[in-house]
Amino acid sequence: MTETAKVADINCPYCDKPARFVSSREFYGRDYGTNLYVCTLCDARVGTHGRGKTPLGTLANGNLRNLRKMCHARIDPLWKSRKMSRKAVYMRLQKVMELTSEEAHIGMFNEHQCQKLIAIFERGEFWND
Ligand SMILES: [Zn+2]
Known part of the structure; x- marks a missing residue:
C-alpha cells in the first residue's frame, strides 16, 4: 500500500479485480449526483453516497x-x-x-x-x- 492508494481500492467480489471509480455522468451519460464503483467484466456495480467515495454497499451483478x-x-x-x-x-x-x-x-x-x-x-x- 502506498500513500497514493485511493479510496477507490475496492475489488469486485466476483472476479476480485479492482473496480473502476466513475461518476454517474461517465457511467450513465447523465448526472445523478453520485459516483459508482464498476466492474465491466462482471456487469457489477454499486453507487456511492452522493458525490463521495463511500459505497452504498457491495458491488452487485x-x-x-x-x-x-x-x-x-x-x-x-x-x-x-x-x-x-x-x-x-x-x-x-x-x-x-x-x-x-x-x-x-x-x-x-x-x-x-x-x-x-x-x-x-x-x-x-x-x-x-
Ligand atoms: Zn468483476
Whole structure:
C-alpha cells in the first residue's frame, strides 16, 4: 500500500479485480449526483453516497441487483408509509435476518440473504416473534 492508494481500492467480489471509480455522468451519460464503483467484466456495480467515495454497499451483478430491488420493494413501503420509522423497520430487519446494525442494509446483502428476506415476507413472518 502506498500513500497514493485511493479510496477507490475496492475489488469486485466476483472476479476480485479492482473496480473502476466513475461518476454517474461517465457511467450513465447523465448526472445523478453520485459516483459508482464498476466492474465491466462482471456487469457489477454499486453507487456511492452522493458525490463521495463511500459505497452504498457491495458491488452487485444483474441478478443480485434484481434481488436487492425486490427486498427494497418489500422494506421501503413499511417506513415510507410513515406508519413506522425507518429505524424501527431496520431494527426489525436486523432481528429477522440475525445481523448487526452495520450488516442490516440491503445494499450489503448477498443473494442468499436477499432470498431469505423475500421468503420471510412470502411467509408473512416479518413481524412474527
Ligand atoms: Zn468483476
